[in-house]
Amino acid sequence: MVAIKRAKNLKFIQEWNRSIILNTIRHSGPISRMEIAKKQGLSPTTVTSAVHDLMEMGLVKESGVGKSSGGRKPILLQFQPDSLSVICIAVGHTSISMAEMNLEAGVKQKRTVPVGGRTGEELVDHLLQSVELFLRSDGYAGISITVPGIVDAENGIVRYNERLKLRDVPIKKLMEERTQLQTCLENDTNAIVLAEKYYGSYKDCENLLYIMIDDGIGAGIILRDSLYRGRNGGAGEFGHTSIDRSGIPCNCGNRGCLEHYAGWLGLYARILAYIHRGRITQMLELAGGDPMAITPDHFLIALNLGDELAEELLEEMAVALSVGISNILNILDPDAVILGGELAQGNERLLTKVNAQIAVENIHGAKDDILVLPASLKGDYALTGAAAVILQEIFRVPG
């Protein structure tokens, strides 16, 4: 049954309006009080009073005057992204990035600490300590942490991460007790798709999928403008889409899972098999002759060098992905599908091939309607993801 929303009082309406006004300034600023009032259907009085509060908080500043349209010049209001900071932490399998960022996801200072083989409790302690050392002065609005693996975002608990040996770690609680700062936790892929929507090129997409192609393949899903997590945070297991009923058995119980054809672990297994069978590939040379040393980078470089095996595998990847994506398009009809992750980032040829394949396969794949697109965020996108999570929380209209 639908949870009945909680009743609210006068104070709530003020907060609601203040939040709307702040977001209007954030997204449409510089803007005058009068224009906000018109845009949001509020009385000028209400806007004046809310803006007064926002200026007192330092979140908004008057910044010059606009053009007159026959009367008094409007006083323009501007959002002040540096009035507060958020601490963003992107936990990876090999390193932890940590940054102080402003309210527009701009980096103020950054630091990376190695995981250094730490796992489980030791890793958590290490993390808590590092954060404590990282904090200076105050003016922090909160902390945001992203972790790969299964995350219970609602309760702030890392449910499970194989490689980091984390199981049911109540990170949110631990961090809040230690720092007294509001803390958000989210899965890394979810965070990144939020970042693409709020700080990348996909602002207008109500329904957005981010397909992350690394060792395995996962998806971050935004539907109706907010993250979709499924029943127990189990949504987005895109890598286990079966694209071939009689394909390779997967340890998920099914056969022909997409991951085996388009994820790095699957690809790597095939590369090894080919090499074992005596096939020649530049990937081996690039890895210094050691098959165990081949990395995704070697694959991408070999691709650019025109390596035949790499080509072949790319083709397979594209076909496999296009089948899975076509199915998603039919079911969800999203505004866009983003291809990201180590094997897709900067791999334009994969994108081209996938789109071509989908155009053939799918009703929705109309000519000039390219739906599968590249990630738009470069650089510290993992940190931008963490920032997106907490900033979305901070600026969310209540109710």
Next chain:
Amino acid sequence: MVAIKRAKNLKFIQEWNRSIILNTIRHSGPISRMEIAKKQGLSPTTVTSAVHDLMEMGLVKESGVGKSSGGRKPILLQFQPDSLSVICIAVGHTSISMAEMNLEAGVKQKRTVPVGGRTGEELVDHLLQSVELFLRSDGYAGISITVPGIVDAENGIVRYNERLKLRDVPIKKLMEERTQLQTCLENDTNAIVLAEKYYGSYKDCENLLYIMIDDGIGAGIILRDSLYRGRNGGAGEFGHTSIDRSGIPCNCGNRGCLEHYAGWLGLYARILAYIHRGRITQMLELAGGDPMAITPDHFLIALNLGDELAEELLEEMAVALSVGISNILNILDPDAVILGGELAQGNERLLTKVNAQIAVENIHGAKDDILVLPASLKGDYALTGAAAVILQEIFRVPG
């Protein structure tokens, strides 16, 4: 960009609270004022005043007293579902059902008019006229219309229906002009999944899929407690999930679409082909020896009679469906998947086979966690669907 919510005033809060209180009485009634106040965190005064208004409107009535717990006995409040009616219209390909229903989707009076070969404008005129004749007295809260095919629910326009020759018909506008009553329009499958959630056995499902297996296969999708329609209402094309890359070509451009293996049109084509090749089946006898006369019912009956061909086709259906459903489970991880439509309704063996198959294929198909379930609404479920659409609208908490 996220649409910023509209600003609100005092009147809004009153409506909001009234709506919350009404829904509390609807779902948890009979209930006392005090209990509502506690449950919703409202002051007793506020509840009293809202209840006063609701009683004046006739939506709520005092109905006896409850048990005392040491003080004054509570006066219980009860929802009055018969205080208003809604007109529900389920347009089908062969007939149009029309009913006056109360605020709990109970039928007060009903009528079915045949489509009788009417199409396009003629059909629409016929429909408008029939509704006008159907209306008696007043006390109507609105009209709800469901139509198969592509529907733009937001604007109340039937975009496209092949068989009824409808294209861009602004039904909502036409009906509202004619009757002066608020009118909702929705796709039939979407309406039915809403009905399963609000008036069936799936009340607790936040994320729910209804797979409708008729001529083709479509899906109605509820995510986070409300209908998901995709970019242009194009979501739910489940029948065009490709389950076999080298399968039968489909006019959607892809190959091996689920529809061909599990939808009636696909099944029928296969049955004809088998008969043509001389295969013996009881379906032919049931249809009086005329292959063109075979209907889904004949298939279902033959199945119960142990017909070999029907068995074979059922097995294929189950396998095909399970592949498609497994993919959905991996991506959306819903609370439940409902199998409905002519070929699934009452077809328990299909359900059993699909579940068995999924248990093998899928991580999520854990033992006692049967996710694929039968439709729970019997009888006039198409009308219940229409009712669900408008009642959900009427009782929705604003904001």
Next chain:
DNA sequence: ACACTTATTTTGTCTATTGGAAAAAGTGCA
């Protein structure tokens, strides 16, 4: 310089919620 515009602020009104008191209707024990 004067009439008209537009933007912002001030002032007073309106209204839904609310806390607390009062009323209504009980319970339970001596």
Next chain:
DNA sequence: TGCACTTTTTCCAATAGACAAAATAAGTGT
């Protein structure tokens, strides 16, 4: 049976936020 205590419901005055109207500020255009 009477009296003290509870619980539910209603009444009342206070509060606070939105708002309309008026006032003020700062223009434009002729």
